Amino acid sequence: MAEALAGAVPHEAPRNASLTDWIAVAAGSMGALLATLDISITNSALPQIQGQIGATGTEGTWIATGYLMSEIVMIPLAAWLTRVFGLRRFLIGTALMFTFFSMFCGLSSSLGAMIAGRIGQGFAGGAMIPTAQTIVRTRLPAHQMAIGTTLFGMTAILGPLLGPVIGGWLTENINWRWCFFLNLPISIALITLLLVGLPAEKMNLERFIKADWLGIIGLAMGLSSLTVVLEEGQREHWFDSLLICWLSVTMVVGFFGIALGQLRSATPILNLRLMTNSAFGSVLLIATAVGAGLYGTAYLVPQFLGILSGYNAQQAGSIMLLSGIPAFFVLPLLPRILGRYDLRWLVGIGLLLYWASCFLDTSLTAASVGHDFTVSQLLRGFGQILVMLPLSQLSMRSVQAHEAGDAAGLYNMSRNLGGTIGLALLGVLMDRRSHFHDDMLREGIPANSQLAQDHMASSTASYLAQSGDPSTASLQALTQVASDIAQQAAVMAYNDAFHALGLAMLTCLPLIFILKSRAAQAGSRK
Known part of the structure; x- marks a missing residue:
């Protein structure tokens, strides 16, 4: 008996993250929130910005398109640049760049300067989104990852939601330039947290020299051209426009370059081999559809309220804010929920709630006003939480730790690309169904x-x-x-658009059965 007791080895308590680890996670989440916030913060202020810089309505759309175009290029490049420059040096550099271009936008007085500043903002902001997810995956132990995932996941929900609200309030009460000046104090706090929370790392310039340059050039050409085609195609009447035709050719050439890079490089810039993992591939498909839903409803609701109900930007923003209320009630419980329940079923419930919220908005009338969206917005808020946060955790649990950076890039790229595709398809649908x-x-x-x-x-x-x-x-x-x-x-036409978004959520439901269960995820990390 004594020998048996002597031979027994007690189970070691799992390691908890240190204070420095949590500071790093907080810094990553703050950076991601800043980047996602600035995607849409100018939407409410566009009429005022266009008036002061002398831009027409069509020209003004490039203020948003320029940001999206450069951001979606940077997101998949972030993992490679992190390995080249080190995480802390890279993030501090991009935070400084983001601050500079934010001030540049705030001081701009011409359309060209504003678009250049937004392109710079998007390029720097795109680095902050996937790196935040990488920090969670690499700095936190498995039993605390749910907390970090919650902090990161909230940025994906609150950024697009709060952007029009904050932008509308600043525009109505102060000045549209504060949509950009607001980033200065936040960036200072972000850089401070990065200096404290992340260790210094040596640069590896050999990775820079031996990089998959064919794939990098193809990525920049392909994704930026695709974004512009999707964003501007409807306004330019698609292939009736010479610009859209040339950009489509550039896009095809770019994607061909990415394909050659996959074949010729030992370490391609996009690790598309991860998509052969059925569980991770399913995550990407769902993220694409949810991105379309997230950005689509963030576009449709304020457009309906502004055009048909006569709401101003601030009033429409207050209705949009309703979908953020569930987050504040569920947030304290989320780490426990994510740690206890099967993430696949949480995603499924979230997709059903999102479909129900869209279904409620398919019976709008010309007399509908803000309070008619109350129930659907609240349901949408719960749906977003139950889809986005488990999905973010599943994207990291479906791959090995050393693949976290590449996986984060692909996951966030698919979500943003889904939003861009969704907005383009909604534009076509709205135009054709209206006629x-x-x-x-x-x-x-x-x-x-x-x-x-x-x-x-x-x-x-x-x-x-x-x-x-x-x-x-x-x-x-x-x-x-x-x-x-x-x-x-x-x-x-608005009713048809909400119906289409709801159907997109339903079509994703079968994919939850391909996602990995908790036991399978644990086995894959051993």
Whole structure:
């Protein structure tokens, strides 16, 4: 008995993360929030920015497109640049670059300067998103990773949500330039945390010299061109535009360069071999669809409220903020939920909640206002949490620790690319369905309809009493009827768009059965 007791080896308590580790995680999460926030913070301020820098509505869209174009290129490059320069040196450098270009944007007085500043911002911000996820995967032990995943995952939810709200408030109450000046104190705090939380590392310039330059050039050409084609295609009437045609050719050449890099380089810039892992590939597909839903609803709701309900940016932002309320109630419980329950089922429940929120918004009318979105926004908030946070953890648990940087790049790239594709497809859908419903409504009102004639007579009499001119009154009545038809067609198109986003969530449900269970994840890390 004594020998048995002597031979027994007690189980060691799992190692807990140190204070320095948590500071590093906090720094990474702050940087990711800053980057995701600036994707959409200018959306509410675009009319004021365009007015002051002398840009038309079409030109002003490049303020957002420039950021997205450079960010999506940098995201997959971050893992390689981290290995070249070291994590701390790389992140501090990008934080300084982000601050510089933020100030540059805030002081800009021309469209060219603003677009250049936004491109620089996006390039620096794109580095902060995947590196935050890498810090969580490499600095925290497995039993505490749920907490770090929660902190990182909240940035993906709160960034696009808070961007229009903060941008709208600053624009309405102070000045649109503070959408950029706000980044200065946050960046100072971020750099301080990076200096404290991350150790210094030596540079490895040999990796820079021997890099997959064919793949890097192809990546820059392909992804940046794809983003511009998706963002500007609808406004430029797609292939009727010479710009879109040339960018499409550039995109194909770029993707061909990436493919050659996969074949010729021992360490390609994109580790696409990770996608042969069925569990990780399923995560990427779901992330793409959820990215479309996240950015799509963040576009549709304020657009509906602004155009059809007459809300200003600040009022629309307060409705958008409703979807953030669940986060503050669930956040304290999330680490325990993520650690206790099967992440696959959490993702499935989240997808169903997101579908339900979109389904509720398929019955909008021309009289719908902000409170009609209350239930759907709250459901959407719960759905986003239960999809994004487990999905973020699954993306890291599906790969080995040394693959975390490459996996984070692909995961975040797929989410952002999904958002860009989703917005492009929504633009096409809204345009075509608006025309379709407009034509159907016009065909449904025959000229000899007694109801239509009575309505026209009533409207004409009303306008005649105001103007006293019969021909003018008749023309005004016809214009009003056309406007009413266009408004109803637009509402029906919004309903179709929410229906499409809901279906996209449902189509992802079968993929949860390919995701790894907790036992399989634990086995893969041994």
